[in-house]
Amino acid sequence: MTLRKIFSLISIVLALIFAVPGFIITFADRSGFAETEATVQRIERVSSGTNSKGKTEYYHKTYVYYNVDGKNYEMQDLGSYHNDYYVGKKIKIYYNVNNPFDIHGDDIVMGIILLCVSAALFVAAGVFIFKGDFLDDKPTDKERYKSDRPKENKYSEP
Secondary structure: OOHHHHHHHHHHHHHHHHHHHHHHHHHOOOOOEEEEEEEEEEEEEEEEEEOOOOOEEEEEEEEEEEEEOOEEEEEEEOOOOOOOOOOOOEEEEEEEOOEEEEEEEOOHHHHHHHHHHHHHHHHHHHHHHHHHHHHHOOOOHHHHHHHHOOOOOOOOOO
16 A cells, blocks of 8 residues: 555544544534523633643633523533633523533534544545546656666577
């Protein structure tokens, strides 16, 4: 198997790996969830341990305040964070209508990014597959040179 075909297969597998969560995040069935507006109350930087180089890694927890059917919910962990969040910012969230404590943010941007990466990998695989088919039909310079040279016959008489 040529390197070109291996790269094409890897690109297709990676494209599928990125496409599945991209579709789920972007077009997920949100039945049972309702949209509401929340206010960011607090952003907490939490250590997640050290990496292989010994550096401390961090992630952020976003706590929000929101109202559902006249009842206030405060200091609920959103479970996601974006760089443009700040205390007091109004954001769109989704809550479970059967359990308003079950919330998640609007992560459609991440889904779109994953779908774009997936599409780019499919295009790369297609280019390598089709470009390879066109190149395989043409002889290389080395092959052309060999075919132009007369063949020597070691056993011919002088």
